[in-house]
Amino acid sequence: MSKKSGCQRLLKPDLSARYDYARALAEAGDIDLAAQNFDYILKSKPEVWQITVTQKYVTMLIKAERFNQAKLVIKKIRRQDPSASQFMETEYKIITERLHSST
Numbered sequence: 161m162s163k164k165s166g167c168q169r170l171l172k173p174d175l176s177a178r179y180d181y182a183r184a185l186a187e188a189g190d191i192d193l194a195a196q197n198f199d200y201i202l203k204s205k206p207e208v209w210q211i212t213v214t215q216k217y218v219t220m221l222i223k224a225e226r227f228n229q230a231k232l233v234i235k236k237i238r239r240q241d242p243s244a245s246q247f248m249e250t251e252y253k254i255i256t257e258r259l260h261s262s263t
Contacts, residue, residue: 175201179213186220194220195229209241218251227255227262 182197198217202210214237221230234248234255241247 175204183216191220191224191226215248218248222251222255227258231255
């Protein structure tokens with residue numbers, strides 16, 4: 161029996177496969193398709209704060225220099241849950257700095 165990550169245990173089998181697929185796509189550099197899959201996963205359980213999925217998604221977007229998109233993902237999580245006001249604060253600061261330096 162294989163061990164599954166905490167994220168995979170919380171996701172339905174089809175969502176777990178999508179999560180693995182999204183991560184593989186991100187590694188392969190297919191950012192658009194990976195983003196579609198990450199979005200699908202996050203929208204599939206809007207009542208659940210999917211921290212690991214969101215972190216992987218934002219990290220992928222930052223590496224791909226899609227700072228506006230990464231900022232929107234973080235802001236959406238922060239709006240959904242008042243206790244998440246500092247969620248990914250370090251990454252958020254980096255994104256904000258990059259966006260300001262590119263203008």
